[in-house]
Amino acid sequence: MLQFLIDWLTPIFENMGVSPTDVQQYVNSLGGYIYAILGTLAVAVIIIIAAHWLVKKGTRHVVRWGAGIAWVLIVTVLANIICFGPMYNNLAPILNGRGSVSEESVKTSEEIIKETGEEGMALVKNDGMLPLDKDSNLNVFGWASTNPIYGGTGSGSADNSGNVDILASLTDAGFHVNQNLVDMYKEYSPTRNLGGNVVSVTFTDWSLPEPTVDYYTDELMKDAKDFSDTAMIVISRSGGEGQDVPLDMKAVIDGTYDPRDEVANGNEQYNYFSCNYTNNGDYDDFDEGESYLELSNTEEAMIEKVTSEFEQVVVVINANNPMELGWVDEYENIGSVILAPGPGKTGMAALGEILNGSVNPSGRTVDTYVYDLTSTPTYNNYGSFLYNNVDDLRAELTEADEAYQGVLPFVNYVENIYVGYKFYETAAEEGLIQYEDHVQYPFGYGLSYTTFTQEMKNFTDNGDTVSVDVEVTNIGETAGKEVVELYLPPPYNNGGIEKASVNLIEFGKTELLEPGDSETISFEIPKEEMAAYDSKGIKTEHGGYVLEAGDYSLSIRSDAHTVLDEETFSVDTDMNYETQGRASDDTAAVNQFQDYSAGKVTYLSRADGFANYSAATAAPSDDMYVMDKETKAAVAEKTVAHYDSTKYDNEEDTMPVTEADNGVTAADLAGKEYEDSLWDDLLDQLSVEDMIDMVNLGGFQTVAVDSIGKVGTLDSDGTSGLNDWYIQVYGTAFSTELLIAQTWNKDLAYRIGEAEGQEYADCRIFGAYAPAMNIHRSAFTGRNFEYYSEDGVLSGYIASNTVNGMTTKGVYPYIKHFVLNDQETNRCSLLLTYSDEQVIRETYLKPFEICVKNYDGKSLAVMSSFNFIGPRSTGANPNLLNNVLRDEWGFRGMVLSDWNGSYGYQNTDDFVRNGNDAMLGFGTQKSNEITNTSATMVLAMRQACKNILYTTVNSGNYTIPDPNAGKMPNMTKLFIGIDAAVAVVSLGIMTLVLVRYFKKRKKVTIEVVPKTEELSKE
Incomplete structure (x- = not known):
């Protein structure tokens, strides 16, 4: 019966972004109540049937109605117990938290999103073709011109209804668009199947239904050439959470591309995240x-057709990932190229x-x-x-939690610090590559319709x-x-x-x-920001930052490759920050990961002109697929199958005071x-129960705690604006973080943060699962649209300003x-990530470090990630x-896990003991059970609760008055209404039944008594 209910509910909740495994967990957790309802129903049915033989004819209907109404009342009571008990924290946010964004906020957001498009779209090629004359005719080619990509899918998706599209943008700017082409594309395939046009947490659409070349008939092309000699081609690519970009599209089309091996998450995500590809025809598109x-065959044919028949062609790349664009230089008629990734609601204007x-x-490019992306x-x-020798561990995990389906993978960050432009600039300098043969558009590249000069002045070494x-x-x-x-x-x-x-250091x-006109932009750079991290102990004992002696340069460049001006200064002796620490750190940075994060990987090194390039960047050798005993033991120890919390108890810890009556409320700590x-x-x-609830129930909320007067709070996705798919509250669709980064504008990022923040505040949702600031390590990452850049410094300063806004x-x-x-x-599948600590700190941690150290307020939070660092989960590290986060950087606030699923390793006990304060879930997983309430564990939960409280009491939940404070919550009002209605209806029905029964009984009595008297007289 439970399985039937699970099967029925799964598709309903999947549309809300809830995975099948979580539906199963919820239903199983309520199994006792469900069986109680079914059991009482069975009893009621038995009574109703048995009444036919066991009860006198006149009273059968009373018994039957009584049994039915009793069952309804029992179900009502049980429903109240369920909804105000185990399901309260699931339902309360949905029923109590439905706010809305004000019209004023929407208007402000739309203006700033449009400004983001104006400053973020990058012109990367222009032979003088642009700008075009206003009020001119324009032929727009490419199916994506009628179905552009506005954002991405997953937690960073947004409600894209009513967005300014490409055709509206052109007509609003005064252009006249060839309607015959528009009609042809719309008739061919009217809409994109999800793919960023609607809110979708669980779906990615890779469809490219480009019409085949035969659709461009002689008549259509003649009309187009008569209309204008200028054409625009639009090429789009989507991206989303849950899958990386396919490396082999032909296999995707043929159905032979196994998502478990390439583009899924393992675990229940095989089914949870889905994707689509269609080309609207039976032909090989790749x-x-x-x-x-890369271009599809159909796109190539269309481009060949357009460029052969039109003198002026502008190409718009509406893509969330860097495409291979060498083809734009193969056609003389392509005079201009514009990069226009997901623009949000009004950015396309x-x-x-x-x-x-x-x-x-x-x-500018980010x-x-x-x-050739295969040559990176x-x-x-x-x-x-x-790993090919972990079947035993997988079996143990599955036995411990039947929902577990992980695959135990690894990934090696072999490129070391040479990510993106840092590789290409350094490799060219070392003579490993010919720069122009590899790089088409450098990092930081973009063109303008005017010309600027930049000159360095007043350069000073201040010590x-x-x-x-x-x-x-x-x-x-x-x-x-x-941009400077x-x-x-x-x-x-x-x-x-x-x-x-070459290293970007400021902008x-x-x-x-x-x-x-002229403007002067001033910079003051701490020398400690120029130090390199010595993970291998070349000049440090335990690792640390070192500013080595030598000649340093600061150069302003139009992009990472082209120097405009330069100044030099010298450092006479090494400055070793291992012991004294950098001024920006609370404690000195020393190796925290290297012993286990580096693994047995050969990392790319600049030594001798990248002499080890071939060996370091080769695919993993066969021995890499064998997990060694030490690693397996370390991984297994922290999994659901093996975790023993008592091993981590400290006998010297003293149980803290609990349940005191000190008269202090959470508001007193604001x-x-x-x-x-x-x-x-x-x-x-x-x-202790309060603490367990606070650390376990962190799914889109922090829970209310009566003992300290803590109010329940709401959190929400997402990185492109308010996207609370859980309670179905949505804000304006902001531009992707990729487009925001392309503005290279810190002030604009701050104002974007203000606008996004106001929409959250309008709905009294003060926790935002944003911004995301992982690194574009590869162009193929499906989620690059909601990350800023390949560079940690650019990502950090744009993110920091957004956060402060x-x-x-x-x-x-x-x-x-x-x-x-x-x-x-x-x-999610116990992904063991191996990396040298130097690049972890200098690139991947850098955006977070900048955000924490430059934070202007008190109320900041962090979401940990799914993956592992070496054999250690980031969420329990x-x-x-x-x-690093707290001791070195001085972070004060809460850390939340990523989605708390049946992944085999997200133990609440383990996470809380190691600095992860709350779980993004509803406490329904087996791994959420806290059976050890030792002094060590209670102290850990107490610390976690302090971090949660410090974050929430310093937020708008306490600093901005709630107009509904003191009022009865919506959920309570709703249930009082439902309970009252059920009671009134039940009482009414039962009253009618009894009235009818007694009327019949009285009538029978009256009729029987006279006959009895007559008989007695006789």
Whole structure:
């Protein structure tokens, strides 16, 4: 019976983003109540049937109605017990938390999203074709012109209904669009099947239903050429949570591309996340081995057709991942190329404005665009690599939790610190590659309709810092904005600490400069930010940052490759920060991961001109697929099958005070410092049960706690604006983080944060699972649309400003996913990620570090990631969550897990003991059971509760008055109404039944008595 209920509920809840496994867990957790309902129903049915033989005819209907109504009342009571008991924290947010975004907030958001498009779209090719004349005719080709990508799918999706589309953008800008082409595309395939056009948590659409070349008839093309000699081609690519971009599209189309091996998460995600591909016809759209980031055969044929018949062609790349774009240089008629990734609701309006010149493009690339993605140093070590000797461990995990279906994979970050442009710039300098043969558009590249000069002035070595002014002058004839990119080329000693030859260290953006105008942007860079991390102990004993002696340069560049001006300074002696620490750190950074994160991987090294390039970047050797005994033991120890919490108890720990009556409420701690002694008085009032609820029930909320007067709070996705699919509350669709990063504008990022934060605040949802700031390690990551860049510094400063903007509205952002969650493939399946600590710190931790150290408020949160660092889960890694995040960086706040599923390793007990304060779930998993309430565990939960409380009491939940405070919650009102209705109806029915019964009985009595008297007289 339970399985029948599970099968019935699964498709309903899947549409809400709830996985089948979680539906199963919920139903199983309520099994006792369900069987009680069914049991009482069976009893009621038996009574109703038995009444036919056991009860007198006149009273049968009373018994039957009584049994039925009794069952209804029992079900009502049980429903109340369920809904205000085990299911309360699932239902309360849905029934109590339905706010809405104000019209004023929506208007503000739409304006800033449009501005994001204006500053973020990047012009990467222009032979003078653009801008086009206003009020001109334009032929728009490509099916995506009628179905563009506005964002992505998954937790970063958004409600894209009513978005400004490409055709509206063009017509609003004064262009006249060939309607015959529009009609042909719409008739061929009217809509994209999800793919970013609607909110979808569990679906990714890779469809490319491009019409075949025979649709471009002679008549259609003649009409088009008569209409205009100018054409625009639109190419789109989607992305989403749960799957990485397919490396072999022909296999996807043929149905031979196994998602378990390449693009899924393992576990229940095989079915939880789904995807689609259709080309609207029976033909080969891709050749064998061609990836989603190459042109399809149908697209190639369309482009060949258009470029052969039109003199001027502009290409718009509406893609969330860097595509291979070498083909745009193969056609002389392609004069311009614009990068326009997911623009959100109104961002696409900028396209028409850029085409007609009313907006001067100022966006820059945030990734390196290469001609051949298979030649990148990450390609052979990205995707699915499964250990082949772990069947025993998998069997144990499945036995412990039947929902577990993980695959136990690994991934090696063999490229070391040479991620993106840092590889290509350094490899070119070392002579490993010819730069122009590999790189089409460098990192930080973008064109303008005007010309700027940049000049470094007032360069000063201040001892601990260096400062410089950059004067930007518009020497062209059109107003525009300019990006200033400041790079560090450090000294490198062959075989020493690894260093890239070029490293972005700061950046800025001017205001709109009229022709002839100048603006000065000033920078002051701490020298400690120029230090490299010595993970291998070359110049440190235990690892640490070292600013090596030598000549350093600071250069301003138009992109990572092109120097505009440069200044140099010298460091006379090594500055070793291992012992004294950097000024920005609370404690000195030393190795926290290297012993277990590096594994047995050969990492790419600059030594001797990248002499080990071939060996380091090769696919994993056969021995890599064999998990050694030590690793297997370390992994197994923390899994559901083997975890023994008593091993981690400290006998010297003393049980803290619980259930005290100190008269302190959570509100009393708002604004107090983390070290304030009043926290102890508050925490002493918590019961162990209170603590268990707080750490286990973190799914889109933090729970109410009566003992301290803590209110229940709401959290929500997402990275493209408010996306609370759980309670079905949605905000405006903001631009993807990718497009936001392409603005290179910190001030704009801050205002984006303010606008997003206001929409959350309107709905009194003050926790935001955003922004996401993992790194574009590979172009094939499905979730690159909601991450900023391949560079940690650019990601960090854009994210930091967004976070600080959101905080002004009382919102506490959960910066995520902490850390190394840089692919979707197998992310939940005990993915062992191996990396050198130097690149972990210098690239992957960098955005989080910048956010924490530059945070302006008190209420900040972190979401940990699914993956492992070596054999240790990030969510239960004290080196990461305590030593680095809290001790080194000074973070004060809560850490939340990523979705708490049946993954075999997310033990609440283990997570809480090691710095992860709450679980993103509803306490329904077997791994949520806390059976050990030793002093050590209670102390850990007490600390976790303090972190949760510190975050929530310093948020808008307490600092912004709630207009509904003191009022009866919606859920309570609803159930009172339902209970009252059931009681009244039941009482009414039973009253009618009894009245009818007594009327019949009285009538029978009256009729019988006279006959009796007559007989007695006789």
